[in-house]
Amino acid sequence: MITKAKCIVLALAAMLVLPFQAMAQSRSVSGVVSDQGGPLIGVSVVEKGTTNGVSTDLDGRYSIKVTGSDAVLVFTYIGFADVEVPVGKQSTVNVVMEVDATLLDDAVVVGYGTQAKSHLTGSVAKIGGESLIDLPVSDVTTALQGQIAGLSINNITSEVGVAPTIRVRGTGSISADSAPLVIVDGFPEPEGLSNVNANDIKSIEILKDAASAAIYGSRAANGVIMITTKSGNAEKPSYTLKAYQGGKYAYKLHDMITATDYLNLQIAEESMGGPAVKGQDRAAAWIEQNIGSTDWQREALRSIAGITSVQFSVSGGSKRIKQYTSASYTRDQGIMLQNQVEKIGFRTRLDAELHPRVTFGYNISGNYQKWERPRNNFIDFYRTPSFLPVQHNAWTTAFTGGYTGFARGSHFNSISAPTNGTDEYGNPIWDKNVSPFNSANNNPKSVMANTERSGESFSALANAYFEVTLAPGLKFRTSDGLNVRFSPSYNYANINALKDGTPSEASYFSTLYVDLLSENTLNYDLTKGAHKLNLLAGFTAEKTRVQRVAMSASGFPTDDIHTLNAATVFEIAANNNGNGAGTGTFRYPDKVLESWLARATYSYKDRYLASASVRLDRSSLFIGDNVNAWFPSISLGWRVTEEPWMKPYSKTLSNLKLRASYGVTGNNNVQYYSALEVLGGANYVTGEGNGNLVPGAANTSSTLANSNITWEQTDEFNGGLDLGLFHGRISLTADAYYSITRALLFEQPTQSFTGFTKYWNNIGRVRNSGIELQLSTINFDRRKFKWETNLNFSLTRNKLLEIGGEKQVITQGERSENYIARVGEPLIQYYGFRTNGVWNSTEEINANPHFAADVPGGLRIVDANGDGSLTDEDRVTLGNPYPDFSYGITNTFLIGKLDISFLIQGVQGITVFNGDVYYNETHKYNAAYLKDRWVSADYPGNGKVPFGKYGYDILLTDYPLQDGSYVCLRNATIGYTLNKKDLKNVLKGLRLYVSGNNLLYLWSKDYKGINPESRMTGSQYSSPMISGYQRGGFPLTSTVTFGAEIRF
Amino acid sequence: MKKILYTIAALVAVSCNLNQVPFSQVVSNEYVKDDKSVENLVIGAYNSVYGVVYSEWAVTELRSNNARMRVNQSTSADSKLIEQLDQGTILTANSWVQDYWDACYKVISRANSVLPNLDVVQDPAKKAQFEGEARFLRAWMYFNIVRLWGPAFIVTAKMGADEARHLQRSPEEDVYALIESDLEAIVDNKLLPEKQTGSALGRADLRAAQALLAKVYVTHYKAGETKYAKALDLLSEVLDASGNPASGADLVPFNKVFATDNECNAEIIFAVRYRSGNLGIGSPFTTLYAPINNGGNVAIGSPKHYNFPSDNLIAAFNENPGDLRKDVTLQESYYNATTGLIVTNNARYCNKFIDPNMTSEWDAENDFPVIRLADVMLLWAEVSNELNGPSAEALTLLNAVRERAGIPVYTLADLPAKYEFREAVRKERRLELALENQWWFDLLRWGNAVTTVNAFFESEPFYGNYDYTVNPIQKWQTILPVPISVKNINKDVAQNPGY
16 A cells, blocks of 8 residues: 555656756747636746747646747647747737547547647547447447458347447457457446447547557457547537437348148159158148148248437536536337347536646446347247148147147147048048157247246446546546446246246346546646647556356246245256256456556657656456466557648648557456366265255366466557648558567366366467558538548458467367368368268268268268378368458448448458258258259259258358358448528537438358358357357348437 | 545545455355365265266166156257167267266266365265265266276376366276276275165265175176186175075065165165255156156156166066066056046156156255165176076075066076076166166177167067168167367377267
8 A cells, every 4th residue: 555655656756857947048028828718727838949938837827938929839739729929029828728539639638648649659530429329229239340440340140239349450369258348437347338328429449459459458368449439528518419220120031932832842852862861851831732831930020120319409508617417318229129238328428627726527428228038049940841830720639649830840840741642543642640849839929929038237437537636748637437337137928938847937137337436647748849748647447346146947837927025936056967057146356457557758849759658557357476467568650741841741641640559458258267276066866765966076176177277478560651642632541560479378178087177277379450441531622512521441360370389279169160270371270171062972971981870861971181091180170260451441422411331341351160061951041052952863953952861060150151251231321411501590519310220231151140240149159269159140230220419 | 635635545444455355155265174174075076976877777777678758859859869869870979978087077066076085084984985975976987988888087196177178088998997996995805884874874885885896897897817716706795794695585676776765775875866855866767767648647847758768668568477576576557637638648657766746857865876786686696697607596586676576486497507597687777777778788798789779679669660771780889978078179189989
């Protein structure tokens, strides 16, 4: 404690001695600099053409000695237009500075402060809130898709209420967790952007390079996304009402064939030498002929889903008190039934000047969210055969012997159907004991009707700051607050809901998340002549607490009450039969992070720029010497166009800045207990009769503790240039980066004979490199017609350099499919057997290396190592889940009062693993897998498509790998804006628009699914060592909305 | 100004402790302090046995001629795994093989976590017992592993990931040496009480260790070797301690051996014990084995219908009409109270571990026997016959089992020579212990697994209806592949031949 207090005092003292006296000159000029709101502190006042300069004090006063009567004073201040005043004979020059709208936009939020864009030396991308508000999505992350180079966003499921994955600088970033740090108004938000309303966002900054992110130290290795919400202004109140209403539909469905079509295919195939038609398939088609077929995919979906949003905000204030308050309501339906999110948000922000030297403010937001998601995956729908009706009708009731209500595969088990041809008298021969759909599962529609899965989230963020100007240019700021979220979720299933015989069951989970944060900084601004210096020193402390309640129960006497008080049987936590989560309360160790940080930013003549920062993080997640870690950074910039010798070219080359940076960032995203071995309950039964529970203890985790684990650190170099041509008509930002992550932190598989299957380790190094381009052009700029284009392009490559002295690490997914991390190659690659078509005959199999399971019609595996036999040694790498490049293009047209914009986004050269291949039904009813399949030696199809799942396990081969590249019209918007004059002063403004998302979506012919962005992310797929697996994703959603914004 | 600094200092002070502790779990290196805490680790080791027996049917009965896959080309997610195990075309990626492997080694790891803490135990009797229990569990698991996979990874102490990565499999000889040294230590030093009673009923006792050691001897050694002969002495001691049935003591009626109201009966020497009542220690077998979609007529919930009895097994029972064991072992149909019909199509199921009173899924009462008296009796008869040919004493034991089953007894005239007696004992073992995960190990021990399975593929009508030919297996297919995950971590680990 003492050392900390000492440090604060030392830092204070260091800053206080820095101010200096201006050098004496011939003549003295003084005055006051102010804006509409009052005096401005820290305005730079420089005598033009010299290095002579001062800055204003707390009352906005300055005093400067100037050399001659023709002296000109230049007043500059971030966010304000420069003012030049010839001094003449005046001894007092008072200046009122005006906010420069264009310059204001150029203030960029960086960690613990802001910086003029022109002076940035790192790679920071900024997007204004206005680019997001017209997009018809309820989640801000989705709205960012395709807008920024180096930011990749993947809609892993089309369900609403499920946040997309978000990655800064490539999916190749490797760590325990690759999600970037999201900071909302200074607070880390583990839930990402889902609680922020797009309308409240003033700007989003993405700190892409390590030098910019290093000020966030141990959590910044995956990049930092900073959200700044709107603040009030000093004008009289202005009110904005914004609303939109829209509809969504499924973009594309699987091409599933009916049971009748499948029978016809079987008959045709039998005549081609294929397997004999099965009674079950005849029976299915026969039933279908009697009752018609069901389009199960349609049963899962709404024909049109709605999205509604209303937001009201008021902004305004006086000279000294400014406020912004907003309230919003959004209801977003997924295209699948039972999928909906409702959000209610409230936010208020106040900034008050208590004294010319003291500013105080708070920022409070409260959010309520309610979500509902279907219990079934979409695959349950498209796996169900078309002959099965949703509900029994009179015919099926009679046929199945009395079943009513929802139909179930098992109701049609052991039936008899007249499908065996006809006898000599022409009477049908009945096929006995056939089971057309041998599934114990209930039909998915009835599962939907009998289950509920929903949740809520109550969250509040309250933060207050207090800023004192201690001396001219020296400010102390403390910002303290808390972020609380309580999120319960509820599940209920009626009796027999999932399968015949399943009991009624319910579960309740809740998480309480509390984050306390105190940030204390000293900020010192100094301008001396052509030198500008900003110093920042700070101390932050953060404590995060997570507490969970989990309850699982069953045996509800009635399905009328769904809360757990009505349950008769509670499942206990120490259930080791491998099912159920159990009942209990769980509290994890609090996470404490305390940090010291410092940064210096310097510029000379606004031409030569330099910045350096360092952060020391201390985390409770690590043990012993691993507690501390340092994160330094340095960056340099050169504004070439500010050089006098560049002036002649300024008409063409209006801006050129070269940047270079180096920084170190870290990742402390390890799970609780990864360093510490802990014991849980592991009970057994002994004693007479039925015995009694005897308590036992064991390490019940599947993860082996490793006390040596430490921070993962990333060293990154970034080089960039900002180029402006023809007065900004063309501007280009280009960045290239090269980073090495060392002490790679991830959960590695271990030999299970240790008693565990995985463990956390720091075992290697990965290199990431890439290029990002952001090009903006103003193609036309006339009074009535303006056309702008924004293009972004990113290319990322990663390479594994070292992995714990091993050559490779292989990880398995849910179908035992393999992913390999091999030194010298892309971080994750698919790994398995390469195939060469299908086996055509037993003779062919016997004449070649083969597996015991091989049969004609199965995949023919290549003897890759050429040793004449097939073993696991024949597995090879089969491609990777990383795109070659990705891009986004936005075109905006302003034609009078009309504006039109469209955003095209795409990803090229990505390979996905399509897990649909696993299901037998895929090979029976999905047309994409039936075409050209092998039937018999004489009819081998195209020789590439296996017959069903014959032969060797196709999930272990290259067969499920498909090209996941796509290009889509992510958004198109047409708007019409009327200003105050048009509205005869009744309103301040009115805008009407129509917006559409995903109206067109194209993908590779090779791809057999319906959503190339879809990914599995749960259980083993949360491992960073597995990527690119998809199964059963919901269809892509296209959206059309109509909206209006009224300002008054 | 001062106020502000004090406020900050206070805020900072609140959040400065970097030593955060878990609230909901116990840190293991602070845990062991007395007899009780070591005993808890022993119980924790027993607990991991649940994971082993859970999937044991799949690597034993399913691979033999006793059980098979239920339907051809089923849509069930497990169908491919079952098909592989049933037909001997097991892939290295088979996740059930992986699960069984993981589970066995988990028990070993937990047993190993007990042994270094024995010095903490004050009570010498308890100290001996804890050691005996840990070594019994470890030996039992290695015995399973060596029989199913051959060479094994020998782990006798806590092992870190780095050491594990470079460890190689040890030859079968070394594995057997470890198993024998563990069990011999228990038997020679009487580490375990002869018979567990009262509240300890269900924990391993001396008889269990002796019976297991006898099985190890007869598996690992041939009839001419000393240790094979020693097995007979061990088995005799077990029989004596269990109220020697050869001396005329009554056996527990067959239908009461597995009854939930008669647990730990005189027949049971060692069983994995379960307790229903939603304590997390219920038996999974009712849910695993009861018929699918039975509408609550056999068992509640949605059972898996695994361990599906083969036609071949039913035929073997039918050779002796009136065998009381048949209905206890398996049922060929069940009555559907909803429709009033008897369901016969693909309805047969393993009935030994069905608890009709189960009230929530995976939570049945039935214990799962690992070693029981009839097993020991038949083994005694078998070993005695191999050593000395048919004898009256061996015949008494064999006949006692048959008598209980309600089928005709043999005379010495029926089984005049070693060969006839051997065949009779083997047939009896199959029927007596059917679907108790013993038969596959017996076949491996006798060396007739390949011929038995191939004859089964030929005769079982089910395989004739297959889309493609089910191929005969070869000897290498009787040994499981080392799971792919092992080779994924260390590709230098030797795979079993053929895979």
